[in-house]
Amino acid sequence: MAKDKYHELIKQLLEEDGWVITHDPLYVRTGLGTVEIDLGAEKLIGAEKEGNKIAVEVKSFIGHSKLHDLYKALGQFVFYLPALKRQEPNRILYLAIPQTAYDFFFSDHIAEEIVSTNQLKFVVYDKTDHKIILWT
Numbered sequence: 001m002a003k004d005k006y007h008e009l010i011k012q013l014l015e016e017d018g019w020v021i022t023h024d025p026l027y028v029r030t031g032l033g034t035v036e037i038d039l040g041a042e043k044l045i046g047a048e049k050e051g052n053k054i055a056v057e058v059k060s061f062i063g064h065s066k067l068h069d070l071y072k073a074l075g076q077f078v079f080y081l082p083a084l085k086r087q088e089p090n091r092i093l094y095l096a097i098p099q100t101a102y103d104f105f106f107s108d109h110i111a112e113e114i115v116s117t118n119q120l121k122f123v124v125y126d127k128t129d130h131k132i133i134l135w136t
Contacts, residue, residue, distance in 0.1 A: 005060040006127055010096045013132050019043050026055050030083040037080055053091040055084055061101035078118055096123040099133050
């Protein structure tokens with residue numbers, strides 16, 4: 001499967017933030033087949049403690065319609081979340097999206113309801129300045 005335009009940027013930004021990339025991609029089995037979440041990463045908390053584990057689905061939002069890109073991203077997230085919880089219950093799923101897409105998404109009053117209903121978590125990145133702006 002083709003990687004999103006900013007896949008390598010997100011990978012680099014996670015590493016700069018202290019995450020170790022453990023999977024590229026992270027394969028998750030479902031009853032319908034295996035899906036690929038873009039990245040799996042871990043950050044160690046202490047010398048001998050188990051670290052925090054995340055899975056990150058990278059989205060570039062460079063299609064013809066931000067709304068269509070949002071539908072697709074949300075669909076993937078909603079599909080991946082229960083499969084990931086079954087296979088790796090301690091790994092948290094994030095959707096990595098550019099700041100412009102995050103601002104577009106949260107310009108609508110329904111965004112908070114979508115976030116809470118679907119347990120959405122974001123890594124918001126600035127594609128111009130090459131930095132992570134926000135973890136939600």
